[in-house]
Amino acid sequence: MGGHPGPNDDPRSGPWSAVRMAEVLSGFVIGYGLSLLFTALGALMLLEARGRSPYLARAIAPSLSFAMLSVPISIVAFIAWTAMGMVMGALYKGARANLSGAGMGSPNWIYTAGVVLLGGCILGLICYMWQRLPPWRITMFAIVTVGLFGWAMPYLAEQARL
Numbered sequence: 001m002g003g004h005p006g007p008n009d010d011p012r013s014g015p016w017s018a019v020r021m022a023e024v025l026s027g028f029v030i031g032y033g034l035s036l037l038f039t040a041l042g043a044l045m046l047l048e049a050r051g052r053s054p055y056l057a058r059a060i061a062p063s064l065s066f067a068m069l070s071v072p073i074s075i076v077a078f079i080a081w082t083a084m085g086m087v088m089g090a091l092y093k094g095a096r097a098n099l100s101g102a103g104m105g106s107p108n109w110i111y112t113a114g115v116v117l118l119g120g121c122i123l124g125l126i127c128y129m130w131q132r133l134p135p136w137r138i139t140m141f142a143i144v145t146v147g148l149f150g151w152a153m154p155y156l157a158e159q160a161r162l
Contacts, residue, residue, distance in 0.1 A: 022160035023093035024086050030153045031085020034145060035077040041137050043070040088149050092157060107154045115150035
């Protein structure tokens with residue numbers, strides 16, 4: 001009853017252990033990487049759009065540099081993308097526990113197919129809202145996001161369990 005662990009107690013098996021949280025932590029890592037990419041692309045696109053939009057020309061000072069604009073974008077992107085990564089990690093954990101089956105180059109093909117479908121729907125919604133194809137940067141970012149959440153995150157979570 002003391003504070004000493006028994007011979008069969010594994011410190012990695014607690015409710016908050018890294019092994020039990022591998023999927024969520026993997027989602028956090030992938031989300032952090034995406035936030036860095038989003039910061040660079042978002043700042044670049046805002047600076048380019050400032051010359052075409054009177055609203056952005058008033059909202060973003062002409063003297064504002066790329067680095068100065070990147071700071072607030074990075075703060076918001078870090079919070080948003082890491083939160084989304086943790087949600088995607090939790091979804092993968094649920095899919096891994098309830099819907100087994102490897103396929104499509106992923107440890108869980110149902111989860112990966114869901115990510116691909118979600119990414120396609122979001123890209124389709126962007127095309128519908130803009131009434132044209134989005135800029136190539138948005139399309140490439142969507143493809144990278146689907147690839148990282150759909151394939152890299154499951155493999156990262158599986159490696160964290162070893």
